[in-house]
Amino acid sequence: MATILVVDDELGIRALLSEILSDEGHTIELAENAAQARSVRERMRPDLVLLDIWMPDVDGITLLKEWGSSGQLSMPVIMMSGHGTIDTAVEATKFGAIAFLEKPITLQKLLRAVEQALVKTAPRPAPTVTMASFERNDMVGGLPISHAPTGLSVAPAVALPPQGLASEQVFELDRPLREARDAFEKSYFEFHLAKENGSMTRVAEKTGLERTHLYRKLKQLGVDLTRNKRNSGI
Known part of the structure; x- marks a missing residue:
């Protein structure tokens, strides 16, 4: 199992992601801002970082750039945001993120993205984002868990649902x-x-x-x- 650093200024998100990923057998480190994230990164090398973009002091994209320029981006990083766009996803992958998840994050997509990020033996594919616009009942980005629309996230190619309703599609960013x-x-x-x-x-x-x-x-x-x-x- 892996050591995962969760960086998010929302206590509820940190607690929920920690609980879910701990149940999967991972060791979780928590940080509520960039300063705490830097401190954790200095004393250990996490196997994966889940990094929120919108934080009050230093935003996640800036921290991602900082790690990249200083040679500390030795671990995969999944960006998270409640205000994601295609342009934001492209920017995040440009600076080294391997995935972008829009909040509220579905349980299925969270675990899938984490599993893919931790597969180090497989060659890394070109970054992709998925657009989804249908309701789910397994949300983990909001409290309590409820139905809500999802947005950008990483996913492998999937078959189209019945009646040709293309609710999920993969886009190559490269x-x-x-x-x-x-x-x-x-x-x-x-x-x-x-x-x-x-x-x-x-x-x-x-x-x-x-x-x-x-x-x-x-x-x-x-x-x-x-x-x-x-x-x-x-």
């Missing part, structure tokens, strides 16, 4: 920004088209785009509209 953004946008619109049974009216309302703009966008991205025509409100 590519030009425009290509990564187009891939995300295409998956985003395909998800809403499948969810709304091809109704352009409802998709336009959901995405906040005017219908003509929406048609142009879908054509530009190469989205296949024919497979979602059934029950369409066009």
